Structure formats: structure tokens, C-alpha cells
Amino acid sequence: HVTGAGRETVQQYVYLVAVAICSRLKKRWMSWKPPTPEELEQIYKGFRDRRGINGCAMTVDGTHVPWWPDDASVRAYFCNHKGWYSLNVLAWVSCFYTFIDAEIGWAARVGDSVMVTYSGMLQRLQNDREAWLGKRGFVVGDGGFGLGDMMLVPYRSPSNKMQKYFNFCISSTRFFVEETFG
DSSP states (O other): OOSSOOHHHHHHHHHHHHHHIIIIIHHHHSOOSOOOHHHHHHHHHHHHHHHOOTTEEEEEEEEEEEOOOSOTTTGGGGBOTTSSBEEEEEEEEOTTSOEEEEEEEEETTSOHHHHHHTOHHHHHHHHSHHHHHOSSOEEEOOTTOOOGGGEEOOOSSOOSHHHHHHHHHHHHHHHHHHHHHO
């Protein structure tokens, strides 16, 4: 080890830094107010220019950050579907590669849809949908989400070329999240 610190020590520090970033810098660097109508039009345009999806105001998706829990009694909850230990992170992202909101620290076994259900961003969307999404706007997510008419998701089993192309366009639009994660 370059630092001389053990693996668990480094992972614990990574976790503490991530929590500190979310708790201390979130309010400074992530939007806590809805976009203006003019900003929302620019956001619609940015998403539309990617693959033609008109009305997308933000995208949401999750990712895993490697992490080894010290407590062996909870370790199983942090073993993700790929077999390694991680924290689940959920991000709401604009077409400008900026985080609108993020949730960090969920156990790897917790699905993205559960994190969305309990997220502060969903509460803000439900409290003032039009301010955040506009009259015609929506959030693009993957097939694991089910937020009714607020969320645009791909077809579960596309049966024709149009549905397959639609899924391709949704996936391309949602990729803003992946690119923002880096």
C-alpha cells in the first residue's frame, strides 16, 4: 500500500469523505431550487439534442461505489448483484452534466427504485412537479422505476422496431447520468 493504511481503513475514509461531500457540499453545489422557465427550455433542448426525447427535465440512475463494511453482521447487505461490496449511490442529473440531487450510503442490495421512493428529490417533485419539470416535462429513468406519468422508462419487452428504437433513445438520454458519474 502506498499510504501504509490497510484496505478497510482506506475504504472507511472513502465512505466518510463521500458522506461529508453529500452533507456539506450538496447544498452549495446541487440545485435546491427549480430551474427558471428559460433554464428549463435549455434543459429540454439539451436532452432533445442527444436523441430526440422532447420534454426530459432530468435523468435518474444509480451506481455502486466500492466499500467494505467493518461490521461483518451487515456485510451481506452491501454485497451487490455482481458479487462485490459497495454502497449504492443515486443521482438526478441535468443535460449539463450537473448533479441536481444525490443519495449516497444505501446498502448495495437496495434497488434504485427504493432509493428513488425515499429520496428528497422525489418529494420535491411531488410537492411542485410543474416547477421542476414544467407542464410537459418528465424524468427519464430505467425500467426499474415506476413513478407513473412523471417518469419515462423503456419498454420492458419491446416487440417491434419502433419500441426498440424508443428504448435506444431512452438509454442514450439516460446516459447523461453515467457520463456525469465519470
